Amino acid sequence: MKKSIYVFIMVVLVATGCMAAGGPSVFAVAKVGKVIVIDPGHGGIDGGTQSAQGDYLEKNLNLEVSRKLKQALEDKGFTVYLTREEDTDVTQHAPNSAVKSRHRRDLMGRVEFAKQHQANLVISIHTNTGTKTNIGPLVICQPESYESVTAAEIVQHQFNSMTGIGQHVIKGKRLYILTHSTIPVILVEVGFLSNPRDAYQLHTPQYQQKLIEAIVSGVNEYFVTKVS
């Protein structure tokens, strides 16, 4: 092959992204323009659940994990927004300020925020409570949404690989954000504050990092293989 033709072909391959090296990968293409809204549960006067000793409040842990998750997803190329950046509720985004219940306006605000930001996926971050034997992260989905169920199953699989516990996605829990959002939502319960081991681990940067890596791997896989 003449050198000039060879150079021409190489330029075309690189310019169109067909070369493995240097061109955009399938992974990058699938994520371009994907918007994720992370919703740190509770906030302000609503502390959520708490540890047995009352020293850890769910709202603070949700925000801490959400902030780190935002950074990790941005590092992967996603556009990410948080429904709250501080220890506040989300009532200011409620479309109807005449609704009397603050709690309801807070939940409405979260759904509206995701709509306004045209999210492709909402990840609502919560921390669970239960008996002392309940343990580990769980994902709750919208059973009628293919996207929600798919994303939830992928993320739960990542959690199960991480913990060695074979937990199943929870379907049919009638939580406001799940029943009112037309955008696919997964609600991630990162662990049980009622379980002393979970409560301890959830506050270590190492364990938080593992949780975040599992969510990021799952979300990445979801966008690349399922809905791209």
Ligand SMILES: [Zn+2]
């Ligand atoms: Zn909660």
